[in-house]
Amino acid sequence: NYLKIWNLRVVLMSGGPGSGKGTQCEKIVAKYGYTHLSSGDLLRAEVASGSERGKQLQAIMQKGELVPLDTVLDMIKDAMIAKADVSKGYLIDGYPREVKQGEEFEKKIGAPALLLYVDAKAETMVQRLMKRGETSGRADDNEETIKKRLDLYYKATEPVIAYYEKRGIVRKINSELPVDEVFAIVVKAIDELK
Ligand SMILES: Nc1ccn([C@@H]2O[C@H](COP(=O)(O)OP(=O)(O)OP(=O)(O)O)[C@@H](O)[C@H]2O)c(=O)n1
Ligand SMILES: Nc1nc2c(ncn2[C@@H]2O[C@H](COP(=O)(O)OP(=O)(O)O)[C@@H](O)[C@H]2O)c(=O)[nH]1
Numbered sequence: 001n002y003l004k005i006w007n008l009r010v011v012l013m014s015g016g017p018g019s020g021k022g023t024q025c026e027k028i029v030a031k032y033g034y035t036h037l038s039s040g041d042l043l044r045a046e047v048a049s050g051s052e053r054g055k056q057l058q059a060i061m062q063k064g065e066l067v068p069l070d071t072v073l074d075m076i077k078d079a080m081i082a083k084a085d086v087s088k089g090y091l092i093d094g095y096p097r098e099v100k101q102g103e104e105f106e107k108k109i110g111a112p113a114l115l116l117y118v119d120a121k122a123e124t125m126v127q128r129l130m131k132r133g134e135t136s137g138r139a140d141d142n143e144e145t146i147k148k149r150l151d152l153y154y155k156a157t158e159p160v161i162a163y164y165e166k167r168g169i170v171r172k173i174n175s176e177l178p179v180d181e182v183f184a185i186v187v188k189a190i191d192e193l194k
């Protein structure tokens with residue numbers, strides 16, 4: 001089963017902070033039974049554990065900066081291996097965040113079949129995150145950190161999408177639409193895979 005992860009389908013979910021990745025992932029899991037791994041959630045779980053490593057992560061995330069590449073990739077890989085027996089495929093949310101992370105993912109795990117790119121305007125993303133911040137309890141859902149996350153997204157993460165575009169696996173989806181309309185396009189993209 002250690003080897004099984006290399007044969008399972010990998011779908012990447014990308015897009016800016018607040019673009020609706022988590023929302024769409026939940027719906028994908030309900031329909032397709034993929035194993036959802038959100039790198040942000042994995043990191044927040046480590047923070048919540050109160051470990052020494054968690055404390056270091058917390059400081060980075062609070063500033064809206066990126067956690068070192070190896071830390072996140074190891075967490076994702078461990079989680080993939082742990083689920084290999086029961087998994088029907090993986091939905092990786094929020095990773096890779098920069099081109100280097102994409103390259104490392106390919107080396108250590110493999111090539112993704114599809115990248116779903118949920119795209120919303122910066123203004124929309126800020127609005128959604130400020131709203132989410134009222135109830136999320138997330139230390140980084142505040143105006144100052146949101147701005148930094150957005151800047152870093154445009155600088156570091158958008159080039160990742162361009163990197164996968166060259167391979168023809170990117171499906172760009174307008175996530176300004178209502179959730180169910182966004183999902184209908186997502187379903188089409190996944191169903192076209194074979
Ligand atoms: N591969 C990743 C994923 C997350 N993070 C850290 O975890 C924070 C939160 O990540 P995530 O939950 O993915 O948040 P966003 O994409 O900003 O937005 P959202 O929660 O809205 O999906 C990031 O700002 C960053 O500090 C990281 O360094 N590397
Ligand atoms: N109007 C609208 N709101 C959305 C949509 N997707 C997500 N949201 C809202 O935007 C916020 C951020 O969504 P989330 O899924 O956490 O985004 P992520 O940061 O990309 O994971 C949430 O509070 C959602 O309720 C969408 O397609 N349309």
Ligand SMILES: [Mg+2]
Nearest residue numbers: 021022038040
């Ligand atoms: Mg999310």
